[in-house]
Amino acid sequence: MLTAPSYRSVEEPYLALLRLACDAQQHITARGNAAREVIGVSFRLPDPRQRLPYLASRRANPVFQYAEALWYLAGRRDLAMIGYYAPSMRFSSIDGINLGGSAYGHTLFNPPAGDHRSPFERVLELLRTEKDSKRGYLPVFSRAELAIKDNPDMACLAGLHLLVRDKRLHMVCHMRANDLDCGLLSDVFSFTMIQEYTATQLGLELGTYTHVIGSAHVNDHNTERVKKVLHEAKERLAPRCFPFPSMPSATTRGTITHVLHHEELLRTNTTHYSAADIARLGLAPYWQQPLLLFEVYRQIVHDKTKAVRPDVLQALHPGLRWLLEHRWPSCAAAGSKQ
Ligand code: 5HM
Numbered sequence: 001m002l003t004a005p006s007y008r009s010v011e012e013p014y015l016a017l018l019r020l021a022c023d024a025q026q027h028i029t030a031r032g033n034a035a036r037e038v039i040g041v042s043f044r045l046p047d048p049r050q051r052l053p054y055l056a057s058r059r060a061n062p063v064f065q066y067a068e069a070l071w072y073l074a075g076r077r078d079l080a081m082i083g084y085y086a087p088s089m090r091f092s093s094i095d096g097i098n099l100g101g102s103a104y105g106h107t108l109f110n111p112p113a114g115d116h117r118s119p120f121e122r123v124l125e126l127l128r129t130e131k132d133s134k135r136g137y138l139p140v141f142s143r144a145e146l147a148i149k150d151n152p153d154m155a156c157l158a159g160l161h162l163l164v165r166d167k168r169l170h171m172v173c174h175m176r177a178n179d180l181d182c183g184l185l186s187d188v189f190s191f192t193m194i195q196e197y198t199a200t201q202l203g204l205e206l207g208t209y210t211h212v213i214g215s216a217h218v219n220d221h222n223t224e225r226v227k228k229v230l231h232e233a234k235e236r237l238a239p240r241c242f243p244f245p246s247m248p249s250a251t252t253r254g255t256i257t258h259v260l261h262h263e264e265l266l267r268t269n270t271t272h273y274s275a276a277d278i279a280r281l282g283l284a285p286y287w288q289q290p291l292l293l294f295e296v297y298r299q300i301v302h303d304k305t306k307a308v309r310p311d312v313l314q315a316l317h318p319g320l321r322w323l324l325e326h327r328w329p330s331c332a333a334a335g336s337k338q
Contacts, residue, residue: 028217051193052242072193101145156183181226182219195209279315292315
């Protein structure tokens, strides 16, 4: 097959790629990371909203996934925000203040030196004016990154290609490298959120999402977890399905700023919210969901709660609640039983 194979949700290619990498002959040791590698793979999601995996042994973190997607959409690169949700990202920062190449949103949504418009704005303008354009490419990897000695944070995302066909917005994502167990899931979550956000800005339907990887690998130190995930997938009767809702067409940059204003209040423990408080913030139900997740995380990090407040858990989308209960079984599951 010369086109990328299609899958119903990200969970299926995630599992298929883990199986492929576990059997791979190629063993690499780049920068001290021993891994099994497959060169040149791709897959397609005809419905990019099905961007979450429901595997108990994977324990995917929906709080981080929303935080990272919003951090990208806001064009940020600060550790203050993203390091709270993923402390290990602090090791990738040269100055302890900002991230480098992996701050993809900073590259996409801010004007580069010498320009007054961001690459994202320029591509939107192109797609609005040039029918069937093939030029809507957002480069992320920059040749300047090669010149940074011992660069701890070189972009893994080469670029995002946006194509409007028949009033639908398709995206092809090109990655130079992808850690199949750790990076792939959050990358697909965030890039499909960027795709859907772009579709809302252009007033288009969401098209397909295609993911292309140069070096697809599984690090040796993750082999045990990968085995558990593959065992679970083999033993269960059927995949779990929690269809993910559509992003409201009225979403704007202001919406992202509004969500992140409340995110910061929660992250800094300046406030705490009940589900009813979040419902009164003037945000669409769709955008209340990340704030419910951030409130849960605030209770876990700042209150050191043993049982997350049940009103907040009950207001969550059932798929997000399922993920929380498997990520933090003691406090999220205890809260939902109250
Ligand atoms: O040595 P190298 O720069 O390729 O190491 C980066 C590692 O992070 C690779 O395993 C890469 O696949 C993974 N990664 C990822 O999968 C990193 C980022 C951040 O740029 C990402 N996805 N978004």
